[in-house]
Amino acid sequence: MMIRHVLLIAAGSAVLAACSSPQGNLPPIQKMEQTVYRLGAGDEVRISVFGLDALTNTYVVGDAGTISLPLVDEIPARGKTTQELEALIANNLRQRDVIKDPSVSAQVLKYRPFFILGEVQRPGQYAYVPGMSVLTAVSIAGGYTFRADSKSASITRNEGDKIIKGQATPQTPVMPGDTVFVPEDWF
Structure with a gap:
């Protein structure tokens, strides 16, 4: 009986942790293979x-x-x-x-600024540096907090008339105007 309760609690915790993940089932963010820069608000x-x-x-x-x-x-x-x-x-x-x-x-x-939110030391708006990655953005924001999932992030990007959102790794390029979100590591 006690083992059954422990198993139910463990299973419930795993389900809740998966549901509360801000990453969910996002597809990987598309790499922007731009050779020319396109202007946007704030440039x-x-x-x-x-x-x-x-x-x-x-x-x-x-x-x-x-x-x-x-x-x-x-x-x-x-x-x-x-x-x-x-x-x-x-x-x-x-x-x-x-x-x-x-x-x-x-x-x-x-360039217009990028934004970084979530589990970083100093979330906020920062000046874009050409060639930057998610890891560079995290460094500019003071590094990860102790709760951060350092292996994943999500990026919200404005592409013309549409807004896309996808998963990113520390090596994913960040573009001007992007919003980077670093989630909490649950385990």
Whole structure:
């Protein structure tokens, strides 16, 4: 009788631990095999227009995904490469007869931040570092807590119009704007 109670409690605990896992049955996060960076809200971009110093400045992509330039108005930047942004600005300047043959350059100065939550020493928002992994993100956040499951994490990522969520390992690349979650290790 006593053994049966112990077995029932052990089985119940295992079921509850599995149910409470924030990872659940998430698929692995898709690797982003991007060779070019796509802009998003929070990115800081240096725009230079040769011969038009009034436009040469540093701009931040707003929450709406646009950059507001004097003489040009709102330029959609979210999801665009810097080359696509250069072409949009040049076309806009040409159409408005501001400059006949504009030469525009755009360069990302500061990437949008990433976020890390869960079992890390200092959860929060941090500056993105190109080439970073989940392990790098954890290091930036002060390392794992003693309760952390150091072998797994989940990433929530904005990919254009959709939000994806998946499992990650310490070596999984982190992208600007990602939210990394480090779960508690139950056993």
